[in-house]
Structure formats: C-alpha cells, structure tokens
Amino acid sequence: MRRSQLFGRSRRENSESPRDKRYVVYVNAEEQAALEARAVVAGGITVPRLLVESAMNANVQTRSDVRKFITGVFELQDGLAAIGNNVNQLAKFANTERVYPSDAEATFEEVRRVARLIEATVQSWDLT
Template sequence: MVAVAEEPAKARRLVRRRRANVTGGRQHSHRVMVTPEEEALLLQRAEEHRVTVPRLLIESALAPTGETPTERRNAVVELFAVHRLLAGIANNVNQMAKAMNATGEVQAEMVATLRAVRRVAERIDDAVDRLGQS
C-alpha cells in the first residue's frame, strides 16, 4: 500500500525556490515598485508555486507558451504522485483478486476494475512522456 503522507515530502525535494546559478552570474538587475495590494498578490502567487517573487516574475514574463517552467515541473511532479498512488491502488485491487481466487470465485467486476486501472496508468505514462518531449 502507498503511504499517502510520503507524497508531499517527496514532491518538496524536487522543488527549488530560487533559480539555479549560472556561470559568470547574472549581469543585469531590475527594480520593480509595486503597491501593497500588488505585493500581497505577488507573495500569494509565489507561495502557491513555491518560488521566490523574482523567480515568479521572470518565469511569468519569459514563458513562451504562458506556462512557466515551475508550473510545468509541478504538473510533472503531480502526475508522478498520481501514478504512484494509482500503483498502490492497483496493488490493493490485485490483493483482493487474489483473495477471491482463493475461494475460486472470480467476479467480472474485479477483472473490469483491473483493466480500468491499467488503462489509467497507461494514460498517465503517455501524458508524462508528452510533457518530457515538449
């Protein structure tokens, strides 16, 4: 069985609030003045994405498709978490099937459920592959 409590801890290890260092450092800086209301919104959004405000501003401004690298990474992390959870569920369903097999009675609902779990897992795998290619 998958321990659901472990999922957020694993996901946090993949998250980096600041951008990675670059050789030679960053040569330019910009100063942006905001109202208290704008600051509150920026802080809220940065916290939602678990990044710093400067990283949020840069990624938002430079994202070619409207999707920031942080949003994309978070989507991939979530897909992997869902995949692990689904694998745990499939394992539990398989254990139920084994118990039913011990009695000699295999129910049609169990077979259909196992097929559905497999189809969903394959769809998640395909989605992760597509995210990695684009």
C-alpha cells in the first residue's frame, strides 16, 4: 500500500491558478534538521509544504509580531506609570487639604481604561 493511501494526500491540492512563483530559502544544517523534523511530526509532509502551510496559518506569530507586542506593552506600562504619578499627586493633595480633588474621578477612569487595554492586549496574544 502506498504512503498516500495510508496517510491521505501527500501533495497539495491542485490550484485554480497556476503556481508559477518560487521562493528560494537558504538554511544552515541546524535549521534544516529542525525543519525536516517538524515536517515529519506534521504528518510526513515535505519541508516546502510545511513552510507554505505554516506561513498561511493566521495564528502564526513572527518574531517581529512579538517585538511589536512587547513594545506596545512597554508603552502601556509607561502610560500607566504616568497615571500612577497623577494618582499619587491627587492622594497627597487630598491628604494635605482634606478635600477630594475635582479631577480625581477622571484620573481613576483613565487608570481603569488603561488597565482594560492592557488586559485585552495580553489576552489577544498566545505567548506559549
């Protein structure tokens, strides 16, 4: 019995339009071994098929995607630190003057907004 009969189709489905574009990718020996191992684990597919299927997967996170995410989190952290400074100033004023500052509620709403933004950002990424 042929492999394709045991494990299903070994090549990609025919395409409506011709596949006339080719990419050449150079890898070192370590990368080659890793790609070949992943292709075997993925069901004994070819490395080119593995690369195409991986790249076309909407859930793929590239290193540049992760860098953008980390940069965004740091920006959010800086914004939250600035808001925290405002909260400290409001607390000092309230303790010194024994008066609730008029702009305190707007500051606290901004804290809640940024906290929700951070939570949504972190939940949108699977970092595993």
